[in-house]
Amino acid sequence: MTIGGAVSFAHVALALVLAPFLLSVINRTKAAYAGRRGQPWLQPYYDLGRLLRKGAVYSRTTTWVFRAGPIVGLAAVGTALLMLPFGRAPAVISFQGDFILFVYLLGTARLFLVLAALDTGSAFEGMGANREVLYSALAEPAVMLGLAALAKRLADPAVPGLLSLSALHAAMTADVWAAAGLVVPLVAVAWWVVLLAETSRIPVDDPTTHLELTMIHEVMVLDHSGPDFAYITYTAALKVWLFGGLLVGLLFPLGVGVPGLDTLIGVAAMLGVAVAVGVVEATIARLQLPRVPQLLVGATALAALAFVLDQGGAR
Amino acid sequence: MTGLLDAAFVLLILTTLVLLGSSRIRLGIRVLAVQGVVVGAAALLLPNxxxxxxxxxxxxxxxxxxxxxxxxxxxxxxxxxxxERETDPPVGYTASILIGVGLLTACLWGMKYGGITLPHEGANPLELPVAAYTVLAGLFLIVARNNALNQILGYLMLENGIFLAGLSTAMEVPLLIExxxxxxxxxxVMVMGVAxxxxxxxxxxxEVGGMTALTDWPDQEDVGK
Known part of the structure; x- marks a missing residue:
């Protein structure tokens, strides 16, 4: 296991501070498309502050599982953040096979959110939990197969094992990128769909909907209030950062080799992802619920295609 | 050249997956037209x-x-x-996509471990598996759809695969046979259009599924009308 340098720690701090800002960028992009001015740039931070000052209300039917849900979720996603390389620097923690832990930490966060929703005993929340689990079960193979395809593509006979996010991030140089061929576009499209699904965005879920029959993520968190809801909102923002970081960090060799400048380029790329999410939300209608699995299976098919078609060894 | 050929193969595979996963027949016809162009381009790019x-x-x-x-x-x-669309096929659209990916994997695996060698020097390792996959996907489409138009689309996909397989296995392309x-x-296609x-x-x-109920028995008249 290797521990990253001061730059890596600075990147985690940056992610913790800037993640809610991505939500703001998405919102402003949508507002610009609709011809509105949009909310203030710092609105997500005000919202978090307001929620944190409030008290939490707990139903008598809930148990400790309900209270643990938001905390475990935030802890798991925060830990996953430690493994995300950013701006040509390795992650804080990296070791062989860390991307498996990365994916399963996100799985743990989801498990506890779902358990907390089921713990309320509400039929609506059970329905939301059902959908969340179905969709993420279909999205997870796409992430894993994409990572496997990248590891296979970038594998170097001299240095065995590229089963680490940081190693993949470092191996994706401009030369390799140009020679990587079709793996990059196929995985990029697959991960883009996964990003939209995992962060509950259109066309899979609509973060602004409050119609019970169509909600997925929102319906699960209806009973959370005060600081608990602040944790959940913050976790959702961190997930946007995580999946965006996966997409731009592992697939595109953005950077010039100067530490500070690379960080700036990385942040700019994340803002670009947020703008793209906003554009998708503003221009595409939501899919019918039965069509969503088809989209996610399509993403998995693309990632599988990248994996099986590749003959290995760009270096 | 190799990059372009690989891109053509991936595009070909993607068009087959769209055909397997879409219920809209109009879209299917257009995608098949694109597939025809892609197959033509791939045929010209083949290093054989x-x-x-x-x-x-x-x-x-x-x-x-x-x-x-x-x-x-x-x-x-x-x-x-x-x-406009087939609503209730014998094999669902999501399952069809998964079966398509499975078929492709089986074709690649079979090509790698089946000991099949092409007669050409420097043949692209993808050309025969992709051709075989297109044939199998076309056959699967014929079996997995009830709508006669979708079955014609499957037949044409099958033909595209055979065209590609012929070009990649034969040393010479016999003009008369093609x-x-x-x-x-x-x-x-003309005959099927008339039918x-x-x-x-x-x-x-x-929907041809209902035709299994057709019968000659006089006491069951009007069946299927």
Whole structure:
């Protein structure tokens, strides 16, 4: 296991501070498309502050599982953040096979959110939990197969094992990128769909909907209030950062080799992802619920295609 | 060259997956037209043969049939049959995509470990598996759909795969045989168009599943009408 340098720690701090800002960028992009001015740039931070000052209300039917849900979720996603390389620097923690832990930490966060929703005993929340689990079960193979395809593509006979996010991030140089061929576009499209699904965005879920029959993520968190809801909102923002970081960090060799400048380029790329999410939300209608699995299976098919078609060894 | 050929193969695979996963017949016809162009481009890019006038003529005729003539005929059939989509196929659309990926994996695996070698020097390792996959996916589409138009689409996909397989396995492309095959396919589409017209005029739909209930027994008249 290797521990990253001061730059890596600075990147985690940056992610913790800037993640809610991505939500703001998405919102402003949508507002610009609709011809509105949009909310203030710092609105997500005000919202978090307001929620944190409030008290939490707990139903008598809930148990400790309900209270643990938001905390475990935030802890798991925060830990996953430690493994995300950013701006040509390795992650804080990296070791062989860390991307498996990365994916399963996100799985743990989801498990506890779902358990907390089921713990309320509400039929609506059970329905939301059902959908969340179905969709993420279909999205997870796409992430894993994409990572496997990248590891296979970038594998170097001299240095065995590229089963680490940081190693993949470092191996994706401009030369390799140009020679990587079709793996990059196929995985990029697959991960883009996964990003939209995992962060509950259109066309899979609509973060602004409050119609019970169509909600997925929102319906699960209806009973959370005060600081608990602040944790959940913050976790959702961190997930946007995580999946965006996966997409731009592992697939595109953005950077010039100067530490500070690379960080700036990385942040700019994340803002670009947020703008793209906003554009998708503003221009595409939501899919019918039965069509969503088809989209996610399509993403998995693309990632599988990248994996099986590749003959290995760009270096 | 190799990059372009790989891109063509991936595009070909993606078009087959769209055909397997989409319920809209109009979209399917258009995607099949694109697939015809992609197959033509792949045939010209194959490293097996020199691009001679003969090959260009064969590919050009095949592409014109696939990309222009068949879509026109099929869209006309679509209008007379007045259907837009197949709602309840024997194998669902999501399952079909997964089966498609499974077929592709099986073809690649079979090619790698089956001990099949192509007679050409420096043949692309993808060309035969992708051709075999296109054939199998076309066959699967015929089996997994009840709508007669979708079955025609499967048949044309099958033909695309056979065209590619022929080009990648044969050392020389025999002009007469290729012409014969293209003529056969052309006549098939015409005949199927006429058959479709008759089916849609006699019955309300072109779902062929209901035809198993047809019978000659006089006491069961009006079955299927």
């Amino acid at each position: 043969h020199h691009v001679t006038l003969r090959v260009v003529v064969i590919v050009l005729i095949g592409t014109i049939l696939d990309a222009v003539v068949f879509p026109i005929l099929l869209l006309r059939a679509l209008r007379t049959a007045r259907v 012409m014969g095959i293209l003529l056969d396919v052309f006549i098939m 479709l017209f008759h089916i849609s005029r006699t019955f309300d739909s072109i």
